[in-house]
Amino acid sequence: MSQKAKTLVLDPDHFDINELQPAVDIIRKGGVIAYPTETVYGLGANICAKEAVERIFRLKKRDPQIRLPVLVSSIEEALQLCKDVPDYAQQLMHTYWPGAVTLVLRAADQVPEWIRSSENKVGLRISDHPVTNALIRQAGLPLVSTSANRSGEPPAVTAQEAAASFAADVDLVLDGGEARLRRPSTVIDVSGPSVKLLREGAVPFEQIMGTLRRAENAGEGKFRILFVCSGNSCRSPIAEGLLKKKLPEELREKVVVESAGTLGLNGSPATEFAIQVAGQYGADISEHRSQGVSEELVKEADLIFAMAREHQRFLQLHFPEVRENVFLLRTFGREAEDKVSDSIEDPIGGGLEVYQKCAAVIDEELTRILPRLKALIQEKLGHSQTNP
Template sequence: MSNIKEHQTMNYDTQMLSSSEEDIEKAAALLREGKVVGIPTETVYGLAADALNSTAVSEIFKAKGRPQDNPLIVHIGEFSDIYKYVTEVPENADKLAKAFWPGPLTMVLPKRDIIPMTTSGGLDTVGIRFPVHPVAREIIRRSGTALAAPSANLSGSPSPTTAMHVYNDMNGRISAIVDGGDCAVGVESTVVSFDKDGRVRLLRPGFVSLEDIKGIVGEGNAVCAKGVTEKISDGEKVLSPGMKYKHYSPKANVTILCGTIEQFTKYVSAHNGDRVCSMIFDSDANGFPFKYITYGDTSEKQARELFAVLRSLDDMGAEQVYARCPEQTGVGLAVYNRLLRAAGFEVVNL
């Protein structure tokens, strides 16, 4: 997938737009015409198109080089819009929406026929999100429709958290990019589905943590899906984007090392080379003897910085990356989940 840029066949004159009222209206007009536009959200930048227009949605898949069975998340501009697109809102879904919307939470629910199968990845369900980012919400409002918007990167590469990241991946592939500044959260939204008994199933961790969800619906009413920390087979149907394929990956091979900084340093010493780089915590940097890049100390900072750091590894010419294993609770689970996929599940317990 990393060579997709070299084989691009699309040739748009990609406009760089600001978040001024005039430019937001330009973006909305392009979306009404069935075009694809890169837009900011609080999580990562999204590649937006009219969610109800199959032809427009197909352009997202083409721009990203994304597998057609990978469902897209539909972004709405008002809470009440959910009832236009889904047939049922379970009690726990209503509780979570009241607690976390607008915000970085996506809920997978039975879809109405108005949502094309192209958008839902061939599923009878659809992921719905109500973003908090004011520019995203205004673009949705002015476009007059819900927007399908996966992350605005080439499929498989690290997600974009700045407009320039989007430009680097999508210049010539889409009509425009709206610059709304750096993304505050830095990892994609939390995705949940609901079992027949109403229990919440975490499909993709994000800023809204499993612990946060349990705090709203009760300890016994929320569980983590196996795909969060385990590999899913290629033939298996998934309800959420980011569960099946290798994602978020730089060109370098990434390996997660789980252990103390002393164990980590010893392992890197035995496997070091000119093209080797370590991804360590900020607090590890003082005296670390090998080439490194830091990605924060707290889970929240790691979430904000992770994708930018993964992208910068390509600029550094790294071929092998050893990453310190983050926490696996709270927002840390989201960081670990993204790193797992960037590493193709290559983990070494020291």
């Protein structure tokens, strides 16, 4: 009977880089580990260790012709493993990495043949999990990355599930807590002039295409409104959904309403209570997936509404060039003597009633500012149409 692999438990929010040394040693020596990501748990090895990569194929009972994707720790590292990268693909790297999007590109000449596909392509991703990113940096080596499950079985989302399947077959199980997204990454081929969806995953393909459409349509007469909170799972998606519902029909094609979070979390759905209370106002946010605040989003926005003072400060600190477009939703358009709280409290962790109170405040504020928004939208769009 095979001896079970040791499990190394690390708190992803508080760990010492030196605690990773056993995993680093195994990777450098050509071993195989199970490790955490924000999507699901994975099986990993040094991409240059052919025997280790073949071992993973055997463990998963996977067709070796279906090549394994690669995790890297930076965009610079990714660009060393691919070539002929389209501009739009680099844009997606900067928008969705680290995060739950795997990009398939033309492989650079130095990529090992057991990593390159028959079409000379390689899948690349930067994980949003701090333990795994630190491991790759410490090892100084990219990792092959594939979900920790036998082919055809559900992927593991905890170290315990990964160990149940592979503890007797890998050299170490790295426990970094439960996978936050509990879904594999979205895989898209960006090696050519247009995007091809290979696998729908944690980040909706439509969201990715929306990112590219925004870039293409920049300056084409759209008015853009961005709501910002912390995790982009409660307040800001509720505000986004409610405003889309409140906008007059004639403006809906001319206004882009989005939301994002200062914590930089990508691919998480809105909370169940957020979906429920938004639905009480006729807004469907069930397909929402979180995204972090980015330079692209804030620079394209005509108005940015922060849900709380801390979000306003974050935006003004990190994006000072757009500070004049950043407003607190609760104080936008109010007279100075109006005595209201400037922040909308975070309902996360609360029950349905807490969410209902939060949504009621957001609904009230959107109703209050809607006439002003209509005027600003008409002012910009009318001006752009008469002065091309």
